[in-house]
Amino acid sequence: xxxxxxxWEVFIRSKSGLHHKHAxxxxxxxEQMAIENAxxxxxxxxxxxxxxxxxxxxxxASDPDDAEAMFEPAKNKVYRHPTFYNLPDELKHM
Numbered sequence: 083x084x085x086x087x088x089x090w091e092v093f094i095r096s097k098s099g100l101h102h103k104h105a106x107x108x109x110x111x112x113e114q115m116a117i118e119n120a121x122x123x124x125x126x127x128x129x130x131x132x133x134x135x136x137x138x139x140x141x142x143a144s145d146p147d148d149a150e151a152m153f154e155p156a157k158n159k160v161y162r163h164p165t166f167y168n169l170p171d172e173l174k175h176m
Contacts, residue, residue: 089138090116092123094130102134110135 087109093102105124110116116135125133144152 087111090120090135091138091141092116092120093134093136094120094124095132096129097131102132107138113137 089107090110090113091107092105094105095102105120108116108119108123110119113135116137117133120133120135124130
């Protein structure tokens, strides 16, 4: 029964994109079924060139309520901001 199947998160890399983006979630019995279902559900109009599926239980995320404490230290490292670097015009995806 599908209600007992694990939940999978689906990520798609579009034809023009450089990285995978979260497309949605689905239930499937295993990773092969998840890939096939993701293809059928999320790429019906040939939107992508690559699919990733990750079982939802394997994703660990930070808590948005902890954002200030989590990301505050980065504000003290201004050298990490790209404004300090001159990039050549040939780099169009930065």
